Amino acid sequence: MPKAAPLSPPLSEAPGAVLISRPEIDKRVGELAREIRARYLDLDSPLILLCILKGSMFFLSDLARQLDLPLEIECIAVRSYEGKESTGMVELVKDVSMPLRNRHVLMVEDIVDTGETIRFLQEHIGQHNPSSVRLVTLLSKSSRRVRDVSVDFVGFDIPNRFVIGYGLDLDGLYRNLPEIRALD
Ligand code: IMP
Ligand code: MG
Numbered sequence: 699m700p701k702a703a704p705l706s707p708p709l710s711e712a713p714g715a716v717l718i719s720r721p722e723i724d725k726r727v728g729e730l731a732r733e734i735r736a737r738y739l740d741l742d743s744p745l746i747l748l749c750i751l752k753g754s755m756f757f758l759s760d761l762a763r764q765l766d767l768p769l770e771i772e773c774i775a776v777r778s779y780e781g782k783e784s785t786g787m788v789e790l791v792k793d794v795s796m797p798l799r800n801r802h803v804l805m806v807e808d809i810v811d812t813g814e815t816i817r818f819l820q821e822h823i824g825q826h827n828p829s830s831v832r833l834v835t836l837l838s839k840s841s842r843r844v845r846d847v848s849v850d851f852v853g854f855d856i857p858n859r860f861v862i863g864y865g866l867d868l869d870g871l872y873r874n875l876p877e878i879r880a881l882d
Contacts (some may be wrong), residue, residue: 709872712872712879713862713881714879714880715880716877716879718854719877723760724760734761734765734834741767741802744770745770745802746802747761747772747804747806749773750775750819751776754806754836755865761806772794774794774819775791776790777791784814788814788819790818794826798823800827802828802829802832803831805820808866809837809838809861812845813844816849820833832851834850834852835852836854837854837855837856837866837878838854838855839855839858859880862875863878
């Protein structure tokens with residue numbers, strides 16, 4: 699009997715070439731954790747790490763475990779990409795469910811591309827009257843920026859290539875790749 703076609707290619711057949719290897723990611727995440735800690739040494743309440751779902755889940759879980767600070771974790775979900783193109787329209791899929799008033803919020807993003815998502819979130823989170831809002835992103839495609847957004851901590855500035863892995867997806871797939879790969 700012929701075998702059924704797999705639903706999606708196995709990870710070993712993921713497209714593209716490795717852009718950032720797992721050891722490079724781990725090293726940089728550790729450095730970011732130390733940079734961030736140094737900025738929050740005088741906290742008056744536990745820091746809130748805001749996971750921007752779904753792309754940031756792996757980055758946040760690694761970063762949080764390297765970050766030697768009292769912290770809480772909250773999630774928010776937005777959508778803007780279809781396939782390899784940003785739609786330019788940011789949609790709130792799931793809002794925060796805890797008060798952010800008078801709290802220090804660090805938004806954790808997988809990648810800042812045009813900046814539309816972050817501009818939307820900075821405004822949205824700002825309406826909750828937090829004490830401070832900062833942003834850490836693992837990746838930045840600064841050459842693609844259309845919105846002038848301030849990014850406090852950047853892991854890697856990358857060229858204008860579509861990337862997958864370590865949380866980043868192509869139509870929902872490949873988030874579980876351990877490294878970051880660039881498509882052609
Ligand atoms: P922006 O709103 O254009 O800055 O895009 C931000 C969001 O688009 C990110 O949070 C990602 O979810 C997605 N995105 C941008 N570039 C890539 C990419 O190269 N691979 C996968 N997702 C991406
Ligand atoms: Mg994202």
